[in-house]
Amino acid sequence: MQRFLNPRRLAAFGVAVLAAATSIVLLARPADAAVGLHVSGTNVVEANGQTFVMRGVNHPHVWYTSQTSSFANIKALGANTVRVVLGSGKRWGPSTDVANVITLCKQNKLICVLEVHDTTGYGEEGAAASLDEAVNYWISQKSALVGQENYVVINIGNEPIGNTNPGQWTAATSAAVQKMRTNGFEHLLMIDAPNWGQDWTNTMRSTAQTVWNADSQRNLVFSIHMYAVYNTASAITSYFDAFRTMGLPLLVGEFGWRFNTSEVDHETILSEANARGMGYLGWSWSGNTDPILDMALNFDPNQLTTWGQRIFNGANGIKATAKQATIYNGVTPTTPATTPPTTPPTTPPTSPPPAGKACTATYSILGQWPGGFQGDVRVTAGSSAITGWTVTWTFGNGQTVSQAWSATVTSSGSSVTARNVGYNGSLAAGGSANFGFIGAWNGTNSAPTLSCTAS
Missing domain, CATH: 3.20.20.80 (Glycosidases)
Structure with a gap:
């Protein structure tokens, strides 16, 4: 056009x-x-x-x-x-x-x-x-x-x-x-x-x-x-x-x-x-x-x-x-999926994935501007394959999520729950998937502690 x-x-x-x-x-x-x-x-x-x-x-x-x-x-x-x-x-x-x-x-x-x-x-x-x-x-x-x-x-x-x-x-x-x-x-x-x-x-x-x-x-x-x-x-x-x-x-x-x-x-x-x-x-x-x-x-x-x-x-x-x-999706090919973000992301944990049917999740801030930011969460399966995952966290500084993709995200006050969508719930052992969101913040934008459960 x-x-x-x-x-x-x-x-x-x-x-x-x-x-x-x-x-x-x-x-x-x-x-x-x-x-x-x-x-x-x-x-x-x-x-x-x-x-x-x-x-x-x-x-x-x-x-x-x-x-x-x-x-x-x-x-x-x-x-x-x-x-x-x-x-x-x-x-x-x-x-x-x-x-x-x-x-x-x-x-x-x-x-x-x-x-x-x-x-x-x-x-x-x-x-x-x-x-x-x-x-x-x-x-x-x-x-x-x-x-x-x-x-x-x-x-x-x-x-x-x-x-x-x-x-x-x-x-x-x-x-x-x-x-x-x-x-x-x-x-x-x-x-x-x-x-x-x-x-x-x-x-x-x-x-x-x-x-x-x-x-x-x-x-x-x-x-x-x-x-x-x-x-x-x-x-x-x-x-x-x-x-x-x-x-x-x-x-x-x-x-x-x-x-x-x-x-x-x-x-x-x-x-x-x-x-x-x-x-x-x-x-x-x-x-x-x-x-x-x-x-x-x-x-x-x-x-x-x-x-x-x-x-x-x-x-x-x-x-x-x-x-x-x-x-x-963090699986294949092995080329890095993203360029380095303009705002340094939260450092992910260095501990190995958990054993059995389990998962871990890491939280990163890819970009931040006055009143808003873009977040990214990486979910990694443990030593066994999983068919679904749920990530939860509680914001500590009044942040809110306004939009999300590659996950179904719901909020109740400061508590946030993110569940996989149809195409990224099944992960091989050690496999990963990412989802992202747009959030709002004011004053402080600290990274929350995440909890991940798998099925």
Whole structure:
């Protein structure tokens, strides 16, 4: 989505999607050692082979760089991924805070999709950057990106071709992918469609195999943006079916909601994506010039809009379907899950895990600001596997918990109880899981003593 572009202007291009019968020769990803997030068949998987389905939203960071609390707020509502808008300097930015953005993602246990927005509508939008210019930006940020392949997906350029000569997309995208690989990037690359991302000419649908073949690592995921062109279930399912038939990975990198009958059929997107195990990233968290697409008013998670309530809390929505990346579960792979926090965490105990069906819990403060802080709790099983855990503590200085993720957290006065959710209760002997929360404090913010019980 272009910040200054109302997707309804694209409704004029809402032509019927025509199926293109093509003869495809599929090439498999080479059998080399996996580096971080990568493609296996039509799935995105982690380095340990665990399938990862992106469930998240877009955050317009480049225009609102001070809204860093958005990462924690998006996580608290259940997301496992955030697509972060960056600028190359051609139109917006330049975003020189990539390392900090990645840290925010990792501290909040989110997979980070980073995209250059300046390419939006190239060929039709005179100020837009080319994909080649976008690659030059990524090269300039390489030191912040290399080594982050477990946590970062690089979306080379947002909606990189407009409606003028969309056929140029194939060669431009192939060249961009090859230039990324030549310059040493081993990340999973996300590839946006032309036609302002909506591919109503079926250019990406028809030539995706050519782009796939251009990647020496066969490590791409194609991204369709669904707005007014996709206002019927048949338009959505036929597009999804085409990529499934080709055996190529696809996700919905942006989409809005049906606020009138001519707009995107978001119900079908959500249900079909869930049924097919496809990722989706809704547009967008807050700050749109067309505020009907905001999920939270004024970046306030307590002011969710109709769209925000729907995508986070509705059927097939984020809270019901998102699973945190296993890189953050403290089990595998062995790469550290987070960067060092800006505020020194509470020192964990050095005693060994307890024997038998038991658990321990350690408490850390990852960040602190006037009146608020972000906490993290790590639960570790004892010498036997466990199927569930409960952590309790009592705050000693009047602190309170306002939001939490990866655990069901309840409070009664100063007493807090946190119980595992469905995906992180079962831990192998010595295995660990983390949950986090946003809290309030005033005056003193000392660490409480934790108690952990296992089942």
